[in-house]
Amino acid sequence: RKEVEQDPGPFNVPEGATVAFNCTYSNSASQSFFWYRQDCRKEPKLLMSVYSSGNEDGRFTAQLNRASQYISLLIRDSKLSDSATYLCVVNRPHASGGSYIPTFGRGTSLIVHP
Amino acid sequence: EPEVTQTPSHQVTQMGQEVILRCVPISNHLYFYWYRQILGQKVEFLVSFYNNEISEKSEIFDDQFSVERPDGSNFTLKIRSTKLEDSAMYFCASSEARGRRAISYEQYFGPGTRLTVT
Numbered sequence: 001r002k003e004v005e006q007d008p009g010p011f012n013v014p015e016g017a018t019v020a021f022n023c024t025y026s027n028s029a030s031q032s033f034f035w036y037r038q039d040c041r042k043e044p045k046l047l048m049s050v051y052s053s054g055n056e057d058g059r060f061t062a063q064l065n066r067a068s069q070y071i072s073l074l075i076r077d078s079k080l081s082d083s084a085t086y087l088c089v090v091n092r093p094h095a096s097g098g099s100y101i102p103t104f105g106r107g108t109s110l111i112v113h114p
Numbered sequence: 115e116p117e118v119t120q121t122p123s124h125q126v127t128q129m130g131q132e133v134i135l136r137c138v139p140i141s142n143h144l145y146f147y148w149y150r151q152i153l154g155q156k157v158e159f160l161v162s163f164y165n166n167e168i169s170e171k172s173e174i175f176d177d178q179f180s181v182e183r184p185d186g187s188n189f190t191l192k193i194r195s196t197k198l199e200d201s202a203m204y205f206c207a208s209s210e211a212r213g214r215r216a217i218s219y220e221q222y223f224g225p226g227t228r229l230t231v232t
Contacts, residue, residue, distance in 0.1 A: 043225050
């Protein structure tokens, strides 16, 4: 099982649609979870952290399910500018036990069309 | 808004040559990282750096790689003898962190250096 798995998509949705992405992780001792977005040939940009209680930032809602080891991102009222690749990041324990390694998923591509 | 900067934006080098990629992290950040992304693939962690020493490194970060903070602002990645497979985008990131194990902080990425090894 891959350390962090995402459905690569693409998700092709019309403007105004609601779209949800999931990300699963294999190491139950992982700490700290994030969603980033990455535009083509650009750097990842932080979208939001993901907390156990769930968190919302405008049209974006993130959830963490530790029991099932997945995180989700919900985008409401999609805009054309939301078109990007959405990266799930999980900090998993390093084999040495000393710290955590940020581990990226391959990303889910979103295309929002008029 | 403070941001991470990286130079150069594109570096072309011949196989076997040494390259140094430079980064200026956000000024009050204490934790620094290097990542690489081969075209079409996922972002891969290389190394983290805290308190003037390597905190963690991945299997990719072998003896040909080294990092340094030569002064109070720059953070560099050196690749000693480049191979064709080192061609990738290299991202530097930084985060505000308190304590060596506190990796729960959000990371801010620079625009990357595209390294092409010919």
